[in-house]
Amino acid sequence: MREYLLTILVAALVAYLLTPAVRRFAVWFGAQAVPRDRDVHVIPTPRLGGLAMFGGMVAALVVASGLPEMRKVLANGDLSVGKALLMSGGLIVLVGIADDRWEVDPLTKFAGQVAAAGIFIMQGIQIYSIPLPNGESLSLPPAYGVPLTVFVVVATINAVNFIDGLDGLAAGVVGIAALGLFGYAYLLTKTNGMTTLSGATLTAAVLFGMCLGFLPHNFSPAKIFMGDTGSMLIGLLLSASTILLTGQFDPAVLANGLFPLYVPLLLVPAVAAVPFMDMLLAVWRRTNQGKSPFSPDKQHLHHRLLQLGHSTRRAVLIMYFWVGLLASGLVGLALFNAAWLTIGVTLVVAILGVVLMLRLGRPRGKRRGAAAEPGDTGQQPAARPQLPV
Template sequence: MREYLLVILTGIATTYLLVSPVKSFAITIGAQSKVRDRDVHTIPTPRVGGLAMFGGVAGALIMASSLPHLRDVFEQTKTAPAVLLAGCLIVLIGVADDLWEIDPLTKFAGQVAAAGVLIMNGVQMYTLPTPFGGSFSLSQAYGIPLTVLLVVATINAVNFIDGLDGLAAGVVGLAALALFVLGYHIADALTYSSLVPPSLIAAILVSVCAGFLLHNFHPARIFMGDTGSMLIGLLIAAATIQMTSQFDPEIGRAYETYPLFLPLVLLPMVVVVPYLDMLLAIWRRTNQGMSPFAPDKHHLHHRLLRLGHSHRQSVLIMYGWVGLMGSCMVAISFVPPNSPNYLRGVVSITIVAAITGALFMVGWPRLRARRAAAAALAASAESDEPRPRLPV
């Protein structure tokens, strides 16, 4: 754990320190977000902050390569070159989009190519753990398309929610933290060394999101742009793929599969908000005869603002949803497999908390508006009352 903490601190510091020169570079080359109708910021803001995040990834990997326990990731697997090469490609596509707004088809091709780089370096779906014990082996005909689908869907899901200051970095950072804790716990319980690479990717992702969030939380001084949103989407997809497909079926049967199956469902559970937002946006746009990639101002975070939440409140609500799902998934991994009642309790608490959070999200702005209206009415009534005249 100490080595992971050192890598996380390195990633945070590197990302944080690189943001200032990247910001100056963005201003110099004119990479600033103009104020558009669908945006919520009111002044031009530098973007391509994802360059600093990629620098944080590289710095954290360099630190990991010098540590005794994590050095095996570089000597026994191709995880490090896979992350760097795929990340470099997706960053180049992101920078081009942030500067010149390239067409969606070109972006999609770049995302598929980045997934291909991961696959060529061994980061792909080989097995699917099942909730009933063991796992299914996947042939190349199924494993490769499934890997590409997961990578591209996750990249675009993260890209779709990058509409409020600190939203994408916080949501993905919380999801990566849940993945890291889950992977570390399972590897520690099973002494399963093959979980070190995905745990390392998750730890690095936590660090770069945290380091960038120090500059990006409202009011943001810099945006990550497509450069950053596609990068962190790629990384969390890579961590999930490796964590899902690294299990031996015999170990799965011995451990009765609860923790071994969780990586398969953890990603859609903890990023259910961006996935849901992406699916709703695609349905909404295609239903109106528009391109699925056409921008609009009807994302979930826009709806939260229209409900009456402030910028920070909207972001914190989204954090709460993701944190709740992630913590419940991690908590289930600590439950003995022969404790179904406790498992049902965790699921019940999750459902109740989600419903409560949804009611709060919708009801709190209206309650606050009613209180403000009542206070204004009371103040108006007091001002209309005749005041006693002073004796002459």
């Protein structure tokens, strides 16, 4: 655990210290997000925060390569986790920089994501088997394992990109997911008497540290955005940890049934469930109105939370709460032999969360003349645009 904690600390510290320098570079380079009608921020904000996160990842991997036990994890036979993360991460960062500066077309970004998945496969990060309900594992030949791996990587990257709608939202949500994967992998191996050292656990630890270090600069009011450089990078690492965990555990040695085998496959969809539902509702809403499914509007979930009277910070914290509740519920079901108790506690907390969310939020039109707090968007109250009711 000490080596994992050191890796997390290095990733967080380097990402935190590099972000101000990256912010200045982004301004000089011209990579800034100009406010659009559907955006919450009202002044141009530098992008490229993913560069600082990439620096945190590189530093953490370098430090890990010098630790006695982590060195074994980074280069384990045919599986080279460190090399895979550096090569694929470097490629996705280059694509992200180009998009943050010049806004490349979706096909080019898609090609870069597929190429990054290809690097994973060449370095041994691939889905080789899927657990079955009967306790056995279905081995996947390359004809099935390769396209499935590419699909998981591309889908996860784009899910994270879709989450990135409010200050600190993507970094916090992915950080919670990474912490959930780290806790799941570490505690499950320790509980069942297996080695706690694995590429999946290390990847989740590095990802958590990167998000933790960047978040203070990105939380509302954001001084810098991660941009596609960051959202694609953390989505890539999240997919890597998920793929590495899939098929890692032998059903015969698990003491808590077969459910733990499915947690890696369920955790990322659970974390992305809220934004994916938001996306499906947006497509249905726009199509119903005779508009293009890709036409922007201000009816997304985070916009609705703002309309309820929540500040930007509180809206983000609400999203953190639901993601954390889903992640902790899944991990709890995997680790504890008390499924009904875990489900019951999760449901009670969820009900309390809904009650508090509704009570704390008040429609803007019904506020008694109170001025908006400066922390709502990071700007002065007078500069805040009014959202449609």
